[in-house]
Amino acid sequence: MKYQALKGMSDILPGEVRKWQFVEKRTRHFLESRGFQEIRTPILEQTELFQRTIGEASDIVHKEMYTFEDRGGRSLTLRPEMTAGVARAAIEHHLLRSGIERLYYMGPMFRAERPQAGRRRQFHQIGAEILGAGGAEQDLELLLLADGLLKYLGVPGVRIKVNNLGSRAERQKYENEIRKYFSGHEKELCADCKFRLEKNVLRIFDCKVEDCQGMIERAPKMVLDISEKHFQEVLHGLKQEGVDVIVDHRIVRGLDYYNFCVFEVTAEGLGSQDAICAGGRYDGLLKDLGGQEGGACGFALGVERLLMALSSGANPLEKMMSDRTVYFASSVGFPGARERVTNKENEILLKLIESGIRVIVGKRTADIREHLKKANEAHARFCLIRGSVEASKKKVAVKDLASRIQEEIDEDKIVEYFLSKEIKSR
RNA sequence: GUGAGGUUAGCUCAACCUGGCAGAGCCCCAGAUUGUGGAUCUGGUUGUUGCGGGUUCAAAUCCCGUACCUCACCCCA
Numbered sequence: 001m002k003y004q005a006l007k008g009m010s011d012i013l014p015g016e017v018r019k020w021q022f023v024e025k026r027t028r029h030f031l032e033s034r035g036f037q038e039i040r041t042p043i044l045e046q047t048e049l050f051q052r053t054i055g056e057a058s059d060i061v062h063k064e065m066y067t068f069e070d071r072g073g074r075s076l077t078l079r080p081e082m083t084a085g086v087a088r089a090a091i092e093h094h095l096l097r098s099g100i101e102r103l104y105y106m107g108p109m110f111r112a113e114r115p116q117a118g119r120r121r122q123f124h125q126i127g128a129e130i131l132g133a134g135g136a137e138q139d140l141e142l143l144l145l146a147d148g149l150l151k152y153l154g155v156p157g158v159r160i161k162v163n164n165l166g167s168r169a170e171r172q173k174y175e176n177e178i179r180k181y182f183s184g185h186e187k188e189l190c191a192d193c194k195f196r197l198e199k200n201v202l203r204i205f206d207c208k209v210e211d212c213q214g215m216i217e218r219a220p221k222m223v224l225d226i227s228e229k230h231f232q233e234v235l236h237g238l239k240q241e242g243v244d245v246i247v248d249h250r251i252v253r254g255l256d257y258y259n260f261c262v263f264e265v266t267a268e269g270l271g272s273q274d275a276i277c278a279g280g281r282y283d284g285l286l287k288d289l290g291g292q293e294g295g296a297c298g299f300a301l302g303v304e305r306l307l308m309a310l311s312s313g314a315n316p317l318e319k320m321m322s323d324r325t326v327y328f329a330s331s332v333g334f335p336g337a338r339e340r341v342t343n344k345e346n347e348i349l350l351k352l353i354e355s356g357i358r359v360i361v362g363k364r365t366a367d368i369r370e371h372l373k374k375a376n377e378a379h380a381r382f383c384l385i386r387g388s389v390e391a392s393k394k395k396v397a398v399k400d401l402a403s404r405i406q407e408e409i410d411e412d413k414i415v416e417y418f419l420s421k422e423i424k425s426r
Numbered sequence: 427g428u429g430a431g432g433u434u435a436g437c438u439c440a441a442c443c444u445g446g447c448a449g450a451g452c453c454c455c456a457g458a459u460u461g462u463g464g465a466u467c468u469g470g471u472u473g474u475u476g477c478g479g480g481u482u483c484a485a486a487u488c489c490c491g492u493a494c495c496u497c498a499c500c501c502c503a
Contacts, residue, residue, distance in 0.1 A: 004476095007494065059501050063427075081503085109503085114427080117497065125503060192500070203501090254502060264503090275503060302503030372463035387461065401463075 008113070008121025019307055022321050022358070023153065024106060027126055030152050034145055036104040036128055041085040043108065047075035053084040053285055055256025057199050064111040078110035081255070083282070083298055084289075086129050091291035096132040104128040106303070117271035117308075124303035127279075131286065134295030136233035139261045139281055140241075142297050143234065146265060146277055147243050149301070154320060155276065155309050157268025160243070163251035164231040165202075165259050166224050168284055174222045175201050185215050202252040227260050234261050257282040263299070269312025270305055277301040318379045323423050325358045326382045327375035329368065345386060348396065348414060355415045375401060381423065386411070 005011055012020060028038070047067050054061050066078040079085055082105050095101045106126040113119060128145060130138045143160070150158050165171050179201045186194060190209040197204065205216055224231075238245055245263070253262050262280030270276065279299025287293050310317040328349060352359050360378050362371050368385065375383040385397040385406075396414050399406040409417045 004494070064501080111502075113501070114499095115495085116499095119502075123503070127503090195500095206501095272498065273502070278503060300503055305503060368461045369459090369463060371461095374463090376464055383463085385461080389461075397462095399462075404463085406462080 006121070008115035008119075010120055010122070018358075018360075019310075019317055019321070020303070022317070023303065023306060023310070024126075025356075026153060027106070027149065030149050031104045031128060031145075034102075034148075036102040036145075039086055039089060039103045039105050040107070041079075041082065041089050041105070043079055043110075044076050045079055045085055045088070047077040049084050049088055049289075050077055050080060052288060053087070053255075053257050054081070058254055058256060060111060060254065064113055066110045066112055080111045081109055081300065082107065082125060082127055083129060083255075083257070083285075083300070086127075086298075087131070087285055087289055087291070087296070090131050091286060091289055096286075096292060096294065100133045100138070101131045102128070103131065116273060118273040118302065118305045120304060125300045126303055126306075127298060127300040129296060129298035131296045131298075132292075132294045133297075134283060136230045136237070136261075138295070139230070139234045139297055140237035142279065142299060143238060143245070143263060144241055144243065146263075146279070146299050146301075150265065150267075150277065153306070153310065155267050155306065156312070157266075157309075158276075159266045160245040160263060161248040161251050161266070162235070162245050162261060162263040163247065163249055164222075164224060164227055165252070165262050165280070166222055166227045168259050170222065170224055170227055171259055178202075178204075178219055181219055182215070188212075188215060200252075200254070203254070205250045205252055231261055253278065253280060257285045257288075259283055261297075267305070267309040269309055271308075273305065275302075276305045276309055321358065322379045323381045325360065325378070325380040326352065326384055326418070327360045327362055327371070327378055327380035328352075328384045329362050329371035329375070329386070344391070344411065348386070348411060351415050352418070355419060357415070357418050372399075372401075384414070 032038075047065070050065065051061055056062065060080050065080055067075060068077075070076055086103055086105060090096055090101060090103070095103075104127060106124065108122050108124050110122055112121055115121060128142070130142055143162070147158075147160060166174055179197065182189065182193070182197050182201065182204060186197065188211065189197065189204075190207065190212055192209070193204050193207050193212055196207075204212070205219075207213075207216065235245070235247070251262055251264050253264075258280045260281040260283065263278065264275050265277040266274040267276040268274075277299055279297065281295060281297040283295040286296055307317065310320075349359060349361065360375075360380055362374050368387070371385070372383055381401055383399045383401055385399065386395075387397075390397050390408065390411075393408070394411050395408040396411050397406055397408050398414075398417070
């Protein structure tokens with residue numbers, strides 16, 4: 001019997017994992033520098049949590065969730081997104097007693113969709129949530145956070161689109177209004193839109209069918225009051241910060257809990273699923289889950305899509321990682337080397353890794369040429385050699401693979417050497 | 427859930443239309459070459475042709491089913 005991974009569930013092999021680690025590490029640095037703290041919640045939650053928050057009518061809940069019963073007959077679901085879980089945890093552990101809570105997370109999510117470019121059944125998201133704050137200030141903070149993170153990671157061709165969905169009450173009222181409008185023109189709608197009319201009217205604005213466009217153009221505009229003031233404040237703030245956004249009334253998030261300011265970020269090189277990051281405000285969610293009154297907003301970033309975007313640009317990920325990567329040619333096997341994995345070798349490696357330097361430890365082979373070849377293949381910038389010659393002198397040879405210049409560094413100062421070294425990109 | 431195209435060596439693919447010994451490049455292994463790389467040369471290994479069934483003297487090739495992959499729709503990050 002031959003086994004293979006389930007449909008839409010990918011193994012991430014070592015070469016690929018290095019890219020994930022690179023992105024995750026940089027993301028942590030960035031988010032923590034902005035005062036966000038990581039939270040980890042269970043992958044499994046009560047089904048009801050997702051039905052409540054995401055919405056019974058949404059595609060995610062009614063046809064994409066991995067749901068099953070446990071032995072006690074309770075319905076459990078593999079999380080299709082993480083906002084609900086984070087909100088649940090924040091309420092359960094009273095994290096909001098001291099006011100605003102800034103949290104981030106990263107991990108696997110599950111949706112039983114047909115796999116496609118940039119879409120897996122198990123996929124990974126990085127997300128940030130600002131809980132317990134209703135002001136436009138936080139919407140702005142969130143947008144700047146998303147924009148800043150994508151820039152910090154070097155994502156090419158980023159476009160941010162924003163929209164105002166209105167407050168809960170406004171959205172409710174508007175939905176009724178346009179449901180009435182589109183019902184009047186039901187015969188002219190495409191098959192998909194007829195379905196949307198029943199399920200999620202706002203989605204009609206997302207339709208790409210030619211024949212529906214005129215009708216969409218002539219649809220009544222949303223009458224907004226409080227939410228529009230809020231929205232304008234956000235737009236104003238973005239302008240002041242010099243972040244370009246496009247106001248697009250077609251941005252309608254598929255999850256029920258969104259209101260007020262929502263956004264979607266697209267990037268180049270992603271195929272038809274080009275949304276790399278999306279989010280917005282979800283006032284009312286905390287209260288729905290039994291928490292206190294209070295606003296909240298957040299976004300989620302698709303890690304697979306992020307990596308795709310980073311690989312497609314002019315300055316691909318491999319290159320970005322290269323200058324920070326060191327390949328360690330293990331001493332074992334060099335002529336005259338008596339020691340196998342010596343304590344000293346291990347100590348040097350641990351110190352390098354601890355200090356945040358990306359290290360690839362080469363397979364133990366006697367052939368130095370083999371090591372250099374492997375170092376190149378791994379896109380490392382430096383190759384560290386500690387054979388018997390170096391070891392006897394308490395030195396490590398550092399070879400810059402780009403310039404081919406090699407120098408010997410005192411084995412106890414190797415970390416300091418890299419931290420102080422100014423590395424010119426090749 | 428719908429549609430289209432795929433699946434042959436570790437990888438990329440040829441052979442399929444028109445049934446007749448399953449092939450190439452890369453990788454890998456050994457050597458030229460026991461401490462300095464991306465190269466070259468020589469020699470070598472590599473298969474349940476996704477799986478199951480059918481047609482046939484004979485199936486990688488034609489037919490049916492099925493699993494998975496890819497792309498797109500829907501939807502979403």
